[in-house]
Amino acid sequence: MGSSLDLVASFSHDSTRFAFQASVAQKNNVDIYPLNETKDYVVNSSLVSHIDYETNDMKVSDVIFFGWCSDLIDTQSSNIKRKLDEDEGTGESSEQRCENFFVNGFPDGRIVVYSSNGKDIVNIIKNKKEILGADTDESDIWILDSDKVVKKLQYNNSKPLKTFTLVDGKDDEIVHFQILHQNGTLLVCIITKQMVYIVDPSKRRPSTKYSFEISDAVACEFSSDGKYLLIANNEELIAYDLKEDSKLIQSWPVQVKTLKTLDDLIMALTTDGKINNYKIGEADKVCSIVVNEDLEIIDFTPINSKQQVLISWLNVNEPNFESISLKEIETQGYITINKNEKNNADEADQKKLEEKEEEAQPEVQHEKKETETKINKKVSKSDQVEIANILSSHLEANSTEILDDLMSGIWTEPEIKKFILTKINTVDHLSKIFLTISKSITQNPWNEENLLPLWLKWLLTLKSGELNSIKDKHTKKNCKHLKSALRSSEEILPVLLGIQGRLEMLRRQAKLREDLAQLSMQEGEDDEIEVIEHSNVISNPLQDQASPVEKLEPDSIVYANGESDEFVDASEYKD
Numbered sequence: 001m002g003s004s005l006d007l008v009a010s011f012s013h014d015s016t017r018f019a020f021q022a023s024v025a026q027k028n029n030v031d032i033y034p035l036n037e038t039k040d041y042v043v044n045s046s047l048v049s050h051i052d053y054e055t056n057d058m059k060v061s062d063v064i065f066f067g068w069c070s071d072l073i074d075t076q077s078s079n080i081k082r083k084l085d086e087d088e089g090t091g092e093s094s095e096q097r098c099e100n101f102f103v104n105g106f107p108d109g110r111i112v113v114y115s116s117n118g119k120d121i122v123n124i125i126k127n128k129k130e131i132l133g134a135d136t137d138e139s140d141i142w143i144l145d146s147d148k149v150v151k152k153l154q155y156n157n158s159k160p161l162k163t164f165t166l167v168d169g170k171d172d173e174i175v176h177f178q179i180l181h182q183n184g185t186l187l188v189c190i191i192t193k194q195m196v197y198i199v200d201p202s203k204r205r206p207s208t209k210y211s212f213e214i215s216d217a218v219a220c221e222f223s224s225d226g227k228y229l230l231i232a233n234n235e236e237l238i239a240y241d242l243k244e245d246s247k248l249i250q251s252w253p254v255q256v257k258t259l260k261t262l263d264d265l266i267m268a269l270t271t272d273g274k275i276n277n278y279k280i281g282e283a284d285k286v287c288s289i290v291v292n293e294d295l296e297i298i299d300f301t302p303i304n305s306k307q308q309v310l311i312s313w314l315n316v317n318e319p320n321f322e323s324i325s326l327k328e329i330e331t332q333g334y335i336t337i338n339k340n341e342k343n344n345a346d347e348a349d350q351k352k353l354e355e356k357e358e359e360a361q362p363e364v365q366h367e368k369k370e371t372e373t374k375i376n377k378k379v380s381k382s383d384q385v386e387i388a389n390i391l392s393s394h395l396e397a398n399s400t401e402i403l404d405d406l407m408s409g410i411w412t413e414p415e416i417k418k419f420i421l422t423k424i425n426t427v428d429h430l431s432k433i434f435l436t437i438s439k440s441i442t443q444n445p446w447n448e449e450n451l452l453p454l455w456l457k458w459l460l461t462l463k464s465g466e467l468n469s470i471k472d473k474h475t476k477k478n479c480k481h482l483k484s485a486l487r488s489s490e491e492i493l494p495v496l497l498g499i500q501g502r503l504e505m506l507r508r509q510a511k512l513r514e515d516l517a518q519l520s521m522q523e524g525e526d527d528e529i530e531v532i533e534h535s536n537v538i539s540n541p542l543q544d545q546a547s548p549v550e551k552l553e554p555d556s557i558v559y560a561n562g563e564s565d566e567f568v569d570a571s572e573y574k575d
Helices: 079-088 326-330 342-358 362-376 383-395 401-406 413-421 426-443 453-462 463-468 473-523 534-539
Strands: 006-011 017-021 027-034 049-051 065-074 096-103 110-114 119-124 132-138 140-145 149-154 163-165 176-181 186-191 193-200 206-213 217-222 228-234 234-239 247-253 256-262 265-270 276-280 286-293 298-303 306-315 320-327 332-338
Touching: 006 065, 006 298, 006 306, 017 065, 017 096, 017 320, 065 132, 065 140, 096 286, 110 140, 132 176, 140 176, 176 217, 186 217, 186 286, 193 217, 206 228, 217 256, 228 256, 228 332, 234 265, 256 298, 265 298, 265 326, 286 298, 286 326, 320 326, 320 332, 362 426, 383 413, 383 426, 401 426, 413 453, 426 453, 426 473, 453 463
Parallel strands: 286 332
Antiparallel strands: 006 017, 017 027, 027 049, 065 096, 096 110, 110 119, 132 140, 140 149, 149 163, 176 186, 186 193, 193 206, 217 228, 228 234, 234 247, 256 265, 265 276, 276 286, 298 306, 306 320
16 A cells, blocks of 8 residues: 655556656656666656646546556557557557556545556546545555445546455554455455455455464565465564464564565565565575665565566655566575676776876875765774764754764765655755865865765755755845855855966976987987977977877867866965
8 A cells, every 4th residue: 555655656557668757856746657667667758647636636646556557458449549659659559558657645635546657537436525545456446445345446436346344453553455366356454553464355244264463564475375374564574374274483583664576486575675584484584686886775666477576766856766576586595786887898997098197197096985985985884873863862852962973984875865865854864964064165165075965965965855844034044155165166266266277287297308318319329310409398298298399289189187278376365
């Protein structure tokens, strides 16, 4: 069951669409990504469509459920065929086609059904009572309302196909509502604070088929063969044998966010953005799937017909996709996706280039490497988690140690992005961090010895909308001072670049004079070789080493990093 979270991530049942929004608090829209296996799930940005909730006076932050329905659509009509072909970017045709519909559930009782690309509203269903939970199955939408009534509706119709009132769990607070399948039989899952009920809705008077006393459950799923029920709570994943009087037979210590199955694999998306894979009878996980550079998996969907799983992970604020086969998962204990594609040859060439640059400019390269080491050095995961927790606690306590936390050498750029995106959830925390960073950078905008420029970069990239909405006078004042400091730095930069270019030219002149002087000494004994006078070297400092007597035109001189031929003395520069 979906809910009103900061992140929207939902695959359609056939894995051809993906609904996504990185932050519903900042933007009132959802993007729909078309997915194509033949293109390795690489999405052309021009084909991404957008649902603008503002146009219909709705807020995406109010939605408590995001899901998908599907139905076979007759494409014989030329208008329908043309519209579908335009959406998919293909000219393929058939008499019937499986079409997806994006379903949104609002707490006030509204269910809004969009077309597969989100451009049209297909249906609006209005339930009289507040919706507590919802889920989808093929062309059907199942809801649970505040009267503890379960209703089965079709996406294109407002009249319920089935209605029944809960018996078990009716008087308790229901925290999760979900549709399950056991060997082709549809069942309704009701989770309260203390219990899990599995209800069979097929009978005239629906009854509870299974019940389990377990606290704080968050998800459940049947095994592919229907013999086991898997229930996850805040601490562990538990397997019950339904053939043995629902006996607890196994458990694994893991914090689960989403639970699904593929063949005999139990796939659990953990709260820290990994997928752990388990099998009944094996004490430890059989495989872990992670994303490189500490990025997190946001959703996944098994594709049973192809024996593979499609995974989506978040890179800054854009979803990326990759499929992994069942065979890979079963034969590899650890899978990393989003690997660096550089081969060894490229790395060797890069190393040689760096060595040459280091010989030419040892001091500059030393400083560069020192800075890169501070930003990209490897630190343990536990240290990264610890510094993130410390910073969070200091933000809560309004501690004076926030600046020291931000400048800690434990931070890496991926962890900075992750913290900003996932941990800064209040305007108060955002304001505290921005004030701390802006004050320090304003005092010394040229300081590259700390990580504050990186913090500022990703704050402005990921939280610009929230920063603009802050009306606090101190924040506005600091923002103005920061802009002024950066503007002064921007004005000085061309001057410094010009000086840098001229200094580089003088360095090359000295090197050229040395080479030519050495050449004249070696060839001075040969009468046929013309000796180049020292005066010529000085008047033509940038002569080509291959043709030392050939003069260069003044217009052909290019200064390294320089802006022009005009020299500006730094002491004469006025702010």
